[in-house]
Amino acid sequence: MAGFAAATLLLSACATGSAERALRAAAAPRSGPPPASSKASPTGPPASLGPTVAAVDVSNASGPQSETSVAVDPSNPRILLAGSNNIGTSTMRAYSSVDGGRTWTSRDDPPPPSRYRGYSSDPAVGIDDRGRQYFAFLQIVQEARGHLAYIFVASRTGAASNWTTPLQPISPHGANALDDKPTLTVDVGASSSRRGRVYVAWSRFGPSGKQLLLSSSDDGARTWSSPVVVVAGPSVSDASLAVSSDGDLYAAWLDRTAIWVARSTDGGRAFGPATLADIRTPGDLKCGNAFAVSIPAQPHRCVRPVPTVTVDRSTGSRGGRVYVTYANGGANLSEDVFVASFTRDLRPLTGYPTGGAAVQVNPPDGPSPSDQFLPAAAVDPSTGLLWVCFYDTGTDASRVTARFSCTDSADGGRTWAPVRPVASVPSNETRAGADTGKHGNEYGDYESVAAEGGFAHPVWTDGRSDGSSPLREEVFSATITAGPGG
Numbered sequence: 001m002a003g004f005a006a007a008t009l010l011l012s013a014c015a016t017g018s019a020e021r022a023l024r025a026a027a028a029p030r031s032g033p034p035p036a037s038s039k040a041s042p043t044g045p046p047a048s049l050g051p052t053v054a055a056v057d058v059s060n061a062s063g064p065q066s067e068t069s070v071a072v073d074p075s076n077p078r079i080l081l082a083g084s085n086n087i088g089t090s091t092m093r094a095y096s097s098v099d100g101g102r103t104w105t106s107r108d109d110p111p112p113p114s115r116y117r118g119y120s121s122d123p124a125v126g127i128d129d130r131g132r133q134y135f136a137f138l139q140i141v142q143e144a145r146g147h148l149a150y151i152f153v154a155s156r157t158g159a160a161s162n163w164t165t166p167l168q169p170i171s172p173h174g175a176n177a178l179d180d181k182p183t184l185t186v187d188v189g190a191s192s193s194r195r196g197r198v199y200v201a202w203s204r205f206g207p208s209g210k211q212l213l214l215s216s217s218d219d220g221a222r223t224w225s226s227p228v229v230v231v232a233g234p235s236v237s238d239a240s241l242a243v244s245s246d247g248d249l250y251a252a253w254l255d256r257t258a259i260w261v262a263r264s265t266d267g268g269r270a271f272g273p274a275t276l277a278d279i280r281t282p283g284d285l286k287c288g289n290a291f292a293v294s295i296p297a298q299p300h301r302c303v304r305p306v307p308t309v310t311v312d313r314s315t316g317s318r319g320g321r322v323y324v325t326y327a328n329g330g331a332n333l334s335e336d337v338f339v340a341s342f343t344r345d346l347r348p349l350t351g352y353p354t355g356g357a358a359v360q361v362n363p364p365d366g367p368s369p370s371d372q373f374l375p376a377a378a379v380d381p382s383t384g385l386l387w388v389c390f391y392d393t394g395t396d397a398s399r400v401t402a403r404f405s406c407t408d409s410a411d412g413g414r415t416w417a418p419v420r421p422v423a424s425v426p427s428n429e430t431r432a433g434a435d436t437g438k439h440g441n442e443y444g445d446y447e448s449v450a451a452e453g454g455f456a457h458p459v460w461t462d463g464r465s466d467g468s469s470p471l472r473e474e475v476f477s478a479t480i481t482a483g484p485g486g
């Protein structure tokens, strides 16, 4: 949940004109090729190893936006949906592209729930195999005794349609509970008997302590199942979900000591035993709750490992493989990014659970420590290529500025292509007041990447405009192809 008070309403109404026109004419073929580019084709190697679409300003909205989520339409890789916080306003911000990430519309969407006035946070988006789009968010309602928080899931039939936000949250509760941080995934498995099912998991603080809850919908987010408890514990958080091609559901999460993953083979009614992905570095007392780590690039809000679970839905030799990517303290005590891989039934293949060393995604830092943090991951279902993107302080000896960067692995996470910046310039989120709401909440808690058809679409919080433009903090994206060796 964003740690800010509802502030001045900063209405923003900027949409890219060319993207608007493209959206109105959204008649892209369902099986059409990925984005046209002079430098890349879906069947041949790219002429350039740089971004196929260089860093694009997606949000074009006044005030700060942060914390991103992105999804690609499984039936049409030209169609992308992304979302972010929209700090200081009463709504989220939704971004739509129908040309593979070259142009985007940007709107104050989905509409806030009419009976739960307040402000929104924590986006999580998805698209099903019929093109229906989903946007989960946290709705915070200020009341005299404090605030309440509920999970809502808005939906629309496609990129050209309006969003509908239901009247009720997916799991109504009383004043003795507080929901936080939803994550969303859709079963688009080619051989799944539950294809089309939408899953949402989130944290709830309530009379039973803290729990990760899971609910699902089989009717396009109109009705939701009663939530089941995936795991309970005093510090469980940061859930991530993924579904295999045959409909197995995986959940990863964090607690105070470790990163975990579990599988459900019955559509989310029950989960098998929690499987360890790694022990986490202890938190930092500077962060208030010893649950996160303060780094020079994000000193106040701090960073957590933000695990992502992904499943290879390709028909390749690693189809069904499960990956958990996360940040953790490295050998020099800076942040690094790691991966553990598992068979479909969660037997460990690589990484810490095998009894060996954790597999590091970013190369060793060299003589000067640098931080790699807030990682996101995706497996391209057309190739089985594993993508991981994260902020990297790179060569900044002060470890203050960072560029969102990506790498990819073609061998199941054993070896990685060189880390390539996708942000064309570094961001600095340590300005005075950077965590006060006026400038945002530093980078926030998470970023995102989606991959399909040979292209990856990282979407991140970018601070380049803050201090020089009323746009302040922005959301950016790029479209890239595999790196050398990836």
Ligand SMILES: [Ca+2]
Residues within 6 Å of the ligand: 330, 334, 335, 336, 365, 369, 370, 371, 372
């Ligand atoms: Ca490092």
Ligand SMILES: [Ca+2]
Residues within 6 Å of the ligand: 059, 060, 061, 062, 063, 064, 065, 470, 471, 472, 473, 474, 475
């Ligand atoms: Ca902005």
